Amino acid sequence: MWEDEIYFDDxxxxxxxxxxxxxxxxxxxxxxxxxxxxxxxxxxxGGGGSTxxxxxxxxxxxxxxxxxxxxxxxxxxxxxxSSMRSSSPAIPAPPLPIDSSMDEDGDVEIDIDDxxxxxxxxxxxxxxxxxxxxxxxxxxxxxxxxxxxREQSIRRRIQQLEREIAELEKKCSVDGATDGAKKDAQVDLxxxxxxxxxxxxxxxxxxxxxxxxxxxxQFDAIMMDPPWQLASQAPTRGVAIAYQQLPDxxxxxxxxxxxxxxxxxxxxxINNKYTKAFxxxxxxxxxxxxxxxxxxxxxxxxxxxxxxxYLQHAKETCLxxxxxxxxxxxxxxxxxxxIFSERRGQSQKPEEMYEIIEQLIPGGKYLEIFGxxxxxxxxxxxxxxxx
Numbered sequence: 402m403w404e405d406e407i408y409f410d411d412x413x414x415x416x417x418x419x420x421x422x423x424x425x426x427x428x429x430x431x432x433x434x435x436x437x438x439x440x441x442x443x444x445x446x447g448g449g450g451s452t453x454x455x456x457x458x459x460x461x462x463x464x465x466x467x468x469x470x471x472x473x474x475x476x477x478x479x480x481x482x483s484s485m486r487s488s489s490p491a492i493p494a495p496p497l498p499i500d501s502s503m504d505e506d507g508d509v510e511i512d513i514d515d516x517x518x519x520x521x522x523x524x525x526x527x528x529x530x531x532x533x534x535x536x537x538x539x540x541x542x543x544x545x546x547x548x549x550x551r552e553q554s555i556r557r558r559i560q561q562l563e564r565e566i567a568e569l570e571k572k573c574s575v576d577g578a579t580d581g582a583k584k585d586a587q588v589d590l591x592x593x594x595x596x597x598x599x600x601x602x603x604x605x606x607x608x609x610x611x612x613x614x615x616x617x618x619q620f621d622a623i624m625m626d627p628p629w630q631l632a633s634q635a636p637t638r639g640v641a642i643a644y645q646q647l648p649d650x651x652x653x654x655x656x657x658x659x660x661x662x663x664x665x666x667x668x669x670x671i672n673n674k675y676t677k678a679f680x681x682x683x684x685x686x687x688x689x690x691x692x693x694x695x696x697x698x699x700x701x702x703x704x705x706x707x708x709x710x711y712l713q714h715a716k717e718t719c720l721x722x723x724x725x726x727x728x729x730x731x732x733x734x735x736x737x738x739x740i741f742s743e744r745r746g747q748s749q750k751p752e753e754m755y756e757i758i759e760q761l762i763p764g765g766k767y768l769e770i771f772g773x774x775x776x777x778x779x780x781x782x783x784x785x786x787x788x
Contacts, residue, residue: 621765664726687722
């Protein structure tokens with residue numbers, strides 16, 4: 402703010418002070434005309450050619466200061482739309498304290514106290530935060546411990562719900578699959594007819610009397626399709642598991658070494674169980690010698706792609722192990738190690754697999770573990786709990 406600036410309450414007070422300063426009446430009166438704002442007319446030429454000089458104005462004196470103070474302190478009149486000639490602030494400022502004095506040349510010096518004329522600017526953000534806080538104060542708990550107690554209660558409830566969901570998923574994935582398999586078995590048993598020369602044994606492989614079977618017969622070829630346990634109990638990648646899975650330790654506990662002295666074993670594996678299958682072969686006394694790949698096809702002879710963790714799976718692999726010496730009736734190089742066959746029911750292996758084993762060891766003794774009724778075949782002993 403400049404030191405010589407003067408602020409008035411309204412336009413009327415400013416006009417009155419202006420008229421008093423430029424030649425109005427000494428007592429601040431006015432004739433009511435607007436000629437005071439008109440420029441002075443120049444005088445006729447010949448008389449010196451000069452315009453109206455300042456000699457006609459009254460001498461500078463204290464009367465000017467008193468006139469200004471009188472105009473500034475004059476009561477403010479209400480303004481109307483017609484009387485507005487200049488813009489004014491939205492909030493009218495209070496009267497400003499003015500101090501005038503005369504210098505050596507007779508000029509009036511007017512001092513304005515800046516400390517009292519400055520209007521503080523409100524903090525809008527502080528007002529907004531205060532308003533929001535006051536509006537929401539009734540909805541919040543009265544203290545911080547109440548908030549913490551409520552948070553702990555919600556966390557305990559979430560943990561309880563997660564446990565209940567896990568129990569339901571486990572029950573549905575195991576019991577539900579078992580119940581569905583039993584229901585299907587009841588429906589299909591009436592229509593199913595086992596091959597005439599097959600030997601189906603319905604039993605739980607975990608408590609079956611393997612020693613008694615081994616004492617009665619030693620097999621030339623054993624094929625097994627273990628129900629490997631997947632990475633998760635309830636897979637969510639579109640894989641439908643309709644059988645109960647077994648942990649690796651249960652499969653490892655089977656006394657396979659008792660059932661065979663010399664011969665071959667065929668183990669179907671999944672991608673994440675290759676290492677475990679090789680370990681089982683070594684523990685049971687077998688040496689890995691070969692593998693057979695089954696490329697799955699649709700009814701239109703196209704590749705039947707399935708779900709996989711990284712890639713789409715369209716094949717299954719069967720590892721081949723050997724124990725002891727070759728059977729006396731072994732036939733070498735009679736079949737290929739790749740099978741192109743249509744994908745059929747759940748866990749149902751292709752017919753070509755049985756044909757390869759029968760061609761490799763013709764007239765032998767064959768055993769299938771974890772078999773199903775759709776895999777029953779003449780001259781094969783099939784053991785499983787879904788027969």
